[in-house]
Amino acid sequence: MTTYAKKLINHSDKVLEDMFEGIQLSHPNLLRLEKHNVLVRKDYRSVGQHQVVIITGGGSGHEPAHAGFIGEGLVTASVCGGVFASPSSQAVLDTLRTVCGPAGCLLVVKNYTGDRINFGVAAEQAKSEGHNVAMVIVGEDVAVNAGEEVQNAITGRRGLSGTLFVHKVAGAAAASGCSLEEVRAEAEAAAASVGSMGVALSTCTLPGGRPSDRIGPGECEVGLGIHGEPGRAKQPVRSADEMMAQLVERILEVQPPRPASAGARPRVALMVNNLGGSSVMELYISARSAHKALTRAGVEVARVYTGTFMTSLEMAGVTVTVLSIDSLRLARLDAPTTAPAWPRVALEPGLSSAVSPTVPVAPAPSAAEKPPVMVLPESEGEAIRRKVEAACRTLVSLEGRLEELDRRVGDGDCGATFRRAAEAVLAKLPAMPVVEPDRLCSEAGGVVREVMGGTSGAILDIMLSSMAASLRDKPNDWRTAISRAVEGASFYGGAREGCRTMLDALIPAAREAAAGKTLAQVAAAAEAGAEATAAMPPLAGRSSYLRQEDTDGIPDPGAVAAAAALQAIYG
Known part of the structure; x- marks a missing residue:
């Protein structure tokens, strides 16, 4: 008989809708963005007019993160996905369009591929529409891809509860009147000065799911994330002093705090975060033990934050986070905020407990609102149309080959994914503004966003949005636009x-x-690069789950598709 985990829910398919209504009843100073699982400050319009806005988000199941940190002096809006699932790029983009004001917007994103890509897609599209947007990626988990474990991994460290310190620093800097560049600089510096590591005494269970017995009686897992994945090691449960000392030792080894001046003791802020199922008693005992371990190591603990901040559903355990501080960063942490989940903060008075009305999504700017940067002669526009059509028809014809390659090294959908996108562009190409290169790239990105799923679709969307922005800065400079597109795809x-x-x-x-080579040479370089992937070790994407002997001799299907498209355009 199937045994499901006991949870106080109505139906597993309704948990997000019910939860968001409960959040608004509990915190009536939050508004929900129409059509999306997005919550924003009630005063978002005035906020965006006089300061940098801070947007964050990620999968649900980590409450109170991220909506609990919306408030004055902290986050402006939180974009939520499904349980442990990244929000869509459209939800992020609509949030940007709605709350971003003249001072700009900073996206603070945990280092998970889905979050990076979907927030990145939205950032590039918003920038192509004229919004001033920057993004900071936080990955501070010292248990993975740190020190000797890095090797050739590109994924980087996971983002854990240390992200909340970055939120607070950025939010306080924005509230003080700092520019977007200044807010980003403080956020990036905080992200580079924080380390976290967790220990779990139990697993977590998705709504409607079956409990796992992976962690047995008397066992715990150390070095785990916030999505129910196994920890780096399983070991017997030991005393709180011993467990916290183990976590603190690793954090100090990988992310040692630096003293503010020569001869001074390093100063830190300590966060002991409940992963969901630990008692308040255990949290305070753990905080005492972690403080004791830091003091023994010669570190001055200036602030201690103990509570439930970023959870993994009902998982029992804690994440310990250590942030290096100086006088400015400490002032940012101490700055007032009305966010309900930040410690020692009261709700704004005078608000009734009623579900607030939704706020409409700000529309995308119309073409009429943006005068053309450059209008090419009709003959040049027609030549561009023919090249785009040739690339699309090539991708359609390659479906079978791409599918065969992807079945051997991926999930088998590469051919269909590129074919869908190519057919959609072909269908809309007659009406696209081929004589306005920036708008052409922007509209093509919109088509890709609608029909092409997966990582490849998001990467192409980022590239087209980056090209649109580049062509607005440097009209008809396709060489620079290509370089900007590739840089954006690599970053996000x-x-x-x-x-x-x-x-x-x-x-x-x-x-x-960029070197000024001929278009034929550009296409040839792409083709040679695609062929070279047949001998490369699989370090990214679904191929990274395979052994190199499983991929040897098989070129990457995405690279084959990209090279074929460039060959059709430039060859």
Whole structure:
């Protein structure tokens, strides 16, 4: 008989809707963005007019993160996905369009591929529409991809509860009147100065799911994330002093705090975060033990934050986070905030407990609102149309080959994914503004966003949005636009040359374009790069789950598709 985990829910398919209504009843100073699981400050319009706005988010199941940190002096809006699932790029984009004001917007994103890519897609599209947007990625888990474990991994460290310190620093800096560049600089510095590590005494169970017995009686897992995945090691449960000392020792080894001046003791802020199922008694005992371990190591603990901040549903355990501080960063942590989940904060008075009305999504800017940057002669526009059509027809014809390659090294959907996108662009191409290169790229990105799922779709969307922005800055400079597109894809996706992705075709092509080579040479470089992936170790994407002997001799299907499209355009 199937045994499901006991949870106080109505139905597993309704948990998000019911939860969001409960959040608004509990915190009536929050509004819900129409059509999305997005919560914003009630005064978001005035906030966006006089300061940098802070947007964050990620999967649900981590409450009170992220909606609990919305408030004056902290986060402006939280974009939530499904349980342990990244929100869509459209939800992020609509949030940007709605709350971003003249001072700009900072996205604070945990280092998970889905979050990076979907927030990145939205950021690039928003920038192409004229919004001033920056993004900071936080990955501070010292248990993975740190120190000797890095090797050739490109994923980086996971984002854990240390992200909340970055939120607070950025939110306080924004509230003080700092510019977007200044807020981003403080947030990036905080992200580079924080380390976290967790220990779990139990697993967690998705709504409607079956409990796991992975962690047995008397056992715990150390070095785990916030999505129910196994920890780095399983070991017997020991005393709180011993467990906290183990976590603190690793944090100080990988992310040692630096003293503010020569001869001074390093100063830190300590956070002991409940992963969901631990008692308040255990949290305070753990805080005492972690403080004791830090003091013994010669570190001055200036602030201690103990509570439930970023959970993994009902998982029993804690995450310990240590943030290096100086006088400015401490002032940011101490700055007032009305966010309900930040410690020692009261709700704004005078608000009734009623579900607030939804706020409409701000519309995308119409073409009429943006005068053309450059209008090409009709003959040049027609030539561009023919090249785009040739690339699309090539991708349609390649469906079978891409599908065969992807069945051997991926999930088998690459051919269908590129074919859907190509057919959608072909259908809309007659009405696209081919004589306005920036708008052409922007509209093509919109088509890709609608119909092409998966990582490849998000990467292409980022590239097209980056090209649109570049062509607005430097009209008809396609060489610079290609370089900007590849840089954006690498930054948001995390891959680089040699990781066996479509970038192995695109990066050599961009390099040749930047060097002033002929278009035929650009296309040839892409083709050579795609062929070279057959001998590369799988370091990114679904291929990274395979052994190299399983991928040897098989070129990456995304790289093959990218090279074929460039060959059709430039060859």
